Amino acid sequence: MSAATSATETADTAAVRRAIASTARPPRPGRLATALTFGWRGMLKVKHVPEQLLDVTVTPVMFLLMFTYLFGGAIAGSTSAYLDYTLPGLLVMSVLFTTVYSGVSLNTDLTKGVVDRFRSLPIWRPAPLLGSLLGDSVRYVIAGTVIIVVGVALGYRPDAGVAGAVASLALVVVFSFGLSWFFCVLGLLLRSPNAVMNAGFMGIFPLTFLSNVFVDPATLPGPLQAFVDVNPISVLATACRSLMDGTPDGVAIGVSLAVAAGLAAVFLPLTTRLYRSR
Amino acid sequence: MTVHAPLAIEATGLVKTYGDTTAVAGIDLAVPAGVVYGVLGPNGAGKTTTIRMLATLIRPDAGTARVLGHDVVTEADAVREQVSLTGQLASVDEELTGRENLVLLGRLLGLRRASARARADELLEAFGIAAAAGKLVKHYSGGMRRRLDIAASIVVTPRLMFLDEPTTGLDPRSRNHVWEIARALVAEGTTILLCTQYLEEADQLADGIAVIDRGRVIAEGTPGQLKASVGTGALHVRLLDAARRPEAAALLERAVGDAVLEADPAALSAQCTDSERAAVGLAELARAGIGLADFSLGQPSLDEVFLALTGHPAVDAPTGEPPTTTLEEQSS
Ligand SMILES: Nc1ncnc2c1ncn2[C@@H]1O[C@H](COP(=O)(O)OP(=O)(O)O)[C@@H](O)[C@H]1O
């Protein structure tokens, strides 16, 4: 070993020793602070991997353009009338698609060693999960805002104005927060991030099409219509339309919130249990 | 009680099974505070599973363990407050930058924003990753990733650190760097439980070693005791003329020790307890006119340790109860 190498190594070691010696353990942070720190982590990921956001916003914008200009005239008589009908539904679709990624990113974490580190820390156990969903809600808001802005650019004008748009967006985000626990469970049960993505979209894609997002169910055959009517996605889309129009539909809003609460009540405890035992 | 130094880890009869696989089949460990303790074993021996139980990530199916005086099941939180884990898979977030990783850990451990940042910069500097601090970890080299991983483990200096195969897959320079860091940690008073597949690594760092195989401790002792039980290593030679190998084997067998024919038809090795005997062996070969392409005196490999301890190689182990030997008993 040359003198030069051993000199640098000694220098390194001295710096390492100083770094090791210089810490006293601070008091534990609170639960909320811990969850918010994990939320910050989620947002950093949005910043570093914006493609993920692109995936979930581009598809709904494509649907918006395609349905409005290709089928809008045929379905609703004119493109502007169709835009009026379908935009609140596309808002729902856009944000719900984003929730699949909550499960995907949870699964990605699990296949890496980083979760082991989190679990070896003296922190409030559910904080990583809650925090990443907090971070995800930021993604939901961005996805929803994009679709509303594109809609407005194409001529969509909600009767209830900005307040209506904000209220619908808030309702969809709250619903997604409940639904995302379901995808977290998928994320914990399935083997790979891709499997979560495939299973997630295989479920949510047909459910979105078998709802009133794109077409008025009055035109559908009986049994299909019955399904569409009870599909929670239809209920949520109806609630959003009513908020956009300034004529809030109490039942639809109530049912949407209840479904979200129900999803969270079932899948949140399941998520924490599975997370702990992995 | 004759134990004077407090034990950092005290495990009794740890068991963990996954379906039909018994990952850990009853492990006892007694690790004194302030040392590096090596857990040496081949792939699949149960090293990672043992660490995961001790670091409170999974519950043992049977047995108990106390880490720094706290039970890993009933007082898991108290254990987590004093240990940190550098896992076999790098336990850092690939989609964040190196600096963000360290700031995140600092915040989670309770540092204020400014202190967390200052601490991150101090560690990045000390560990030689300051230049890549703003890059995403997924673009890091293996050595940088591993150093960041260790830095993440000492954002707040732990009293005990689990290091799971810290140098597997690293080049020699990065490996030396990791060893330096581990030595510095111990010098500052941290206890390290080191899992490794390399006898050389355990020899370099550890004060005590437990050899494990198929979920059981099959031997324990100091590196010196362990090596004495296998010989310091082997003399490896490669002949210019493969046809003369049987002759060379017989000769080395007489002059040095048990000879083993290697996969290379011109190569063979002889168990060798010291370098003088190796020199005698080489001289004998020269006298017999057997030309050498090259030769080396190696430390015993894990395979040789296993062969010596169990009578079977580390891989393709026959099933059945492995014999348990204590090196202290053998050497005293
Ligand atoms: N989560 C798990 N599920 C099923 N089998 C496992 C799991 N973890 C470890 N094993 C099995 O237990 C054995 C010991 O594994 P491990 O502790 O990782 O060994 P090592 O770290 O010494 O290579 C292996 O046979 C491995 O396949």
Ligand SMILES: [Mg+2]
């Ligand atoms: Mg392992």
